[in-house]
Amino acid sequence: MDEQLGTIKVKLRNISKSFYSRKEVFEAVDNISIDVYENEFLVLLGPGQCGKTVLLNMISGLESPTEGTVQFTDNNATDVGFVFQKTAVFPWKTVMENVELPLELKKEDKTERRKRAQYLIDLVGLNGFENSLPKQLSGGMKQRVGIARAYANNPQVLLMDEPFGALDAQTRYQMEEEVLRIWEQEKRTVIFVTNNIEEAVYLADRVIVLSSCPAKVKEIYNIKLQRPRDYVNQDFLRLREAIEKNTDLAL
Ligand SMILES: Nc1ncnc2c1ncn2[C@@H]1O[C@H](COP(=O)(O)OP(=O)(O)OP(=O)(O)O)[C@@H](O)[C@H]1O
Ligand SMILES: [Mg+2]
Incomplete structure (x- = not known):
């Protein structure tokens, strides 16, 4: 248990994923270890095609890692809700x-x-x-x-894979607010994937920055800004800039 972050809900340990075809081996995720804490809003921020969806699929149990383990600490049973990248209604x-x-x-x-x-x-x-x-x-x-x-x-755990990626900016802002409101009301551990730095800083308790493919953990930021956050607040902008300098995102 981490004093500040609380009880661990999901433990990822040395997760790697490779895809094998007849001709080659393609490495999508490389040795990722992450602790996810109960009721935290965790954002995984990484560039396109870096392995974000593959990582979420492994957390959900839809795919199994080539190496490493995913452990749900409560009862060791996967218990997730998944909001998919493409609307799946x-x-x-x-x-x-x-x-x-x-x-x-x-x-x-x-x-x-x-x-x-x-x-x-x-x-x-x-x-x-x-x-x-x-x-x-x-x-x-x-x-x-x-x-x-x-x-x-x-x-127990909600996985959200770039749920607002296809929306226009205005609707995206609105949905970000909504998702925080829902999270306040129905507290859950959320793992939210995005390639948008502003969105990450707006939503997250913690941002884990992933490298380009194969995905590795590059940096972890604890976001202590008070909610509701303001996109043009000085501290917000400083943090956004610091993360921007430290990502493989093409902006
Ligand atoms: N089943 C598979 N077989 C072979 N390669 C795969 C498979 N699934 C994913 N990949 C490859 O792994 C890489 C990472 O894919 P993934 O979908 O996780 O990226 P992503 O970060 O979610 O990208 P995006 O931001 O576009 O959603 C890609 O190059 C993809 O082609
Ligand atoms: Mg994806």
């Missing part, structure tokens, strides 16, 4: 049906799952859109559906 299902789906798969009682789904729909600000189909929603609203669905199973 089912186009033929309504907002309500999309959010209810994980609970339906768990064979949860219909009244109970409707109640939970309605709570989450309200939480993400989609009240009134329960019966809408995804094609009737904007990009930001679809991502809200993705966030509500990721929360449906009440996961």
Whole structure:
């Protein structure tokens, strides 16, 4: 236990991932060790194609590491909600049906799952859109559906893979505020991936900067700025600049 950061929720130890084809070995993640703390908002910041999604997939158990271990300290069972990089809502299902789906798969009682789904729909600000189909929603609203669905199973850890990457700047700012509001209300351990430094400093308790491919841990920043944060505050800008100098991001 770290005095300042609290209880460790997930331990990544010496994680590496290589992909093998007939001709070559491609190394995507190289020897990453990270402790993730309970209820922290952790941001993994790295350039495009550096191995961020591969890393999240290993945390979620969708892929297994070539070397190293991922350990969930509570019960050692993977218990994650995943907000995917590309909006992954089912186009033929309504907002309500999309959010209810994980609970339906768990064979949860219909009244109970409707109640939970309605709570989450309200939480993400989609009240009134329960019966809408995804094609009737904007990009930001679809991502809200993705966030509500990721929360449906009440996961211990929430993985978010560049959830706002495809949104225009204005909507992105709005969604960043929303995701913090939801996190304040439904405290969870969040691991949020982005290639956007401003977004990282705005959201994170801690930013872990990853190198270009294969992803390695380059630097770790504890962000102590008070929330709500201000993009043009001097301390914010100083921190942003310090990180900018220390990344492989092409800006
Ligand atoms: N199943 C796979 N087989 C072979 N190579 C893969 C596989 N999955 C990912 N890669 C490669 O690993 C590298 C890292 O991929 P990854 O999707 O993790 O990058 P990323 O950091 O998420 O990129 P982006 O910012 O574009 O989302 C890429 O070069 C990709 O082509
Ligand atoms: Mg990715």
